[in-house]
Amino acid sequence: MKDFGIILACYKKDYRFAKGCCASIRYFLGDIPICLLVDGSFPVAEVVKAYDVNVIYRNDVANQVLKNRSFGYGLTKMVAFWESPFQHFLFMDADTIAWGNILKYANFENFDFVVDRTESIYLNDSGINRYFFNTEKLEQCFPNFNWQKYRYNYFVSGVFFAKKGIFELAEYEKMLYLREQHREMFKLGEQGLLNLMIFQGVEQGKFRLKNEYLQIFGSSFIDNLQQKKRFSLEGNTPILQGDDASVIHWAGGINSPLLARTEVYNKPMTFFRQKCLRDYARINSIKATIFLYIEDFWPNLKVYGQKLAKQFPALRQTLAGFKKFCISMVKY
Template identity: 25%
Template structure:
């Protein structure tokens, strides 16, 4: 059985509802969706999915504990809830245990924009399938200043194989116990130093895929230039038609609201008039089932960049205990 996976807790409730609604519209009501619990805070989600028979929360505690222990052994600092906002992000790895033989993982801050048939079809030939341009910036995956990096992976692989962990297709069972133990032995022998420190599970997943040498495929590198599309809200040139985005005439597979923080989304959904890229599209899917609850903005529009800068400053000040 094939299915869609995501990772969420109540903090990203609004993004999750938008994602589920986009899946319902674009992919249909029958495709199963498994939500991996980021942490224990999932009561709001549980109440919502009672009305969504194709959606369920992953409850295999043995699997969850298995990957918690793996992350603890691979990168123990990442589980520090006080230090890392993405302390539970590794639980997406539970998808490699089940429940789907083939799956597509989507971050909660994504929206489906097109059929995923091409991704599932590609999984007949490849073990890992992505569609993004992260390979253009290895600094968000690996510690490029580490002399060990090019001892582990040659430069061509570093510049061509890395990916964003917000959207990928893969298969059940590709990281069995022997593979996990082998990966941990390499990491604990010193290779952990090549991982970028500033992101949750993304560097580790890249390492896992590349170190095992599995057959991976990136549509963004393989499609002809006149067919490939972007996927990130940082691209400002997408055109919307019938609640779907296009890139120079080509329909996007998905859109990733990367960098738009959950707190900002909550504030917008509460009625605060803050700009962010492709906001109307997000709000359409967020309130698709309850349009009467969609916020009506009465205040002047606030710049997303200004709000983000203020939030960053406040976080820095809090860390310095100045405010």
């Protein structure tokens, strides 16, 4: 595929999952170019070394509007539409993994966007108002847009295929202004905003769009033996069912695939998080597992430890020493 790559966006808290996502891309899709859009200034040495990932930080963004106004929850991914290093791209959220050859859904000859086919439970009136936009506000601000017409096409924006430069920057600036003025109008970061921009363009004949079943949500794995079988692993090998291909998306919050979360089917993410550590540091699976537990628990331990340290200053040294001890157990 000409001038194509995969883009991920992450911030410090979900970088741990982005590493697994990159590992899954390399496992199933080979040496396809990967770009990481980073909200923050933290290092991402693991994926750069292991998978030759291109990295874009805020300071690398040329356009001042995007640099100043398009970083943070949801909005970071929007930078890709103007500053992607690829003319055509697949976007994936950090808390996703590829499973099989998902590139079979790419069809840039006939479509400008290939997006997920969302389950209808999200697309009744209450679902649209919860996951996409406040329809009353939308009708006030965009009286000529027939939002009802596309109710079965709106998509959860954790994964989609798109083209660079397809949106006018001035249009995006207008959406950002409306988002600031009417904070209740757009839902879930950029999700409602992006759906509106796309389907306004579809209605105006600017864009060609196709819905495909691109992603499966991690939250639906709870007590679902059929889907656990679909995304199973035997030893160190993911088991594909025929030519099955999809993106598994844990969609954050209570669905995050942390290693200790037994109520969420996290084995595929855990496998690829471990693989990234093995590829980067050449450590065995036992050490990789220990490191993942540290990586998952350390942010909470640090927060509570710092609170205690304010009351008991001597704990500061103990906290720092404990972290060094944990890291030494899995020293690269």
